[in-house]
Amino acid sequence: MGYSTMAPDVWHPGFADDPDSMLSSDQCVIKGRHYFIRGQIEIPVIGREELFSWGVWVSLSRDSFARALDSWNTPGRETEKPYFGWLTTELNSYSPSTLNLKTHAHTRPVGQRPLIELEPTDHPLAVEQRTGITQDRVRKIAEAVLHPGDNA
Template identity: 25%
Template sequence: MLAFREKIVKCGCCGKDIGEIVFDKSYKMPDEIWNLSKTEKEERAQIDSDLCRLDDRYFIRGVAYLPVNGTDNSYGWGIWAEVSQEDFFDYVENYEEDNSTKPKFFGLVANVIPSYENTIGLELTVQLGSETQRPEFYFTDPMHLLTKEQAEGISIEKVHSFSSNKS
């Protein structure tokens, strides 16, 4: 399930309102947990708004930002990453503290991201934030389009295409 944040955007050329465009999408849980039956979820998963556990696997929720070229905005994919048990419990233990100076650690994308191929299992690094910020995710596969777009940005037209893609 996805949640959306919308913002009215003005045309860079003429200043007219383009309309409302969604500038982020977020997933309520990792896809693998989402796809379980209600009984399986109850038996095998522990689910919180920012933390999940499935059997002996651990997930945290964060945001992967893509800068939007020609604007001061970024598009935020609110996704889940599977992380090691050690990193998960370290995050849980220090959840209410400023963790922004801690070293980045490894994770794997746990959601299908519309408009992109092969996102489940895509490698990323996790940078924890302050006590009021979700972790930030940085894609690391140099051959994947998300890694390129995170570094170089995306067009407002691509953001608009995300808005119309409700899958």
């Protein structure tokens, strides 16, 4: 139960020809100056054991990105302290914008994408991450994602 984006919102296909830029399924570098990892914002679904998740991208500092890459395939990497980052995925099901929300990326065992924890603000996405959503809200999100002209 969830939706994901393939690249940070700031990625442009023209960057693929730039030798200082790269996009993989989990990491992104733009012009050797901007660094991103892909993770999941998990939201409890009230009355269910299954979680709803948003596959999102967060920007990291150069040092944090280097640290994350150094331990990317290392067993036990989940003991790394969280990386501070900025959400770089616009989720149109929310207002105001989700771009640039403060996050912490929590590394999980090898093979699992990081858990993205939003700063506990009153932004609707942060509130949903803390308090959960109903199955009806999941349906509304699905409608908004599948039919972008409508609002969730």
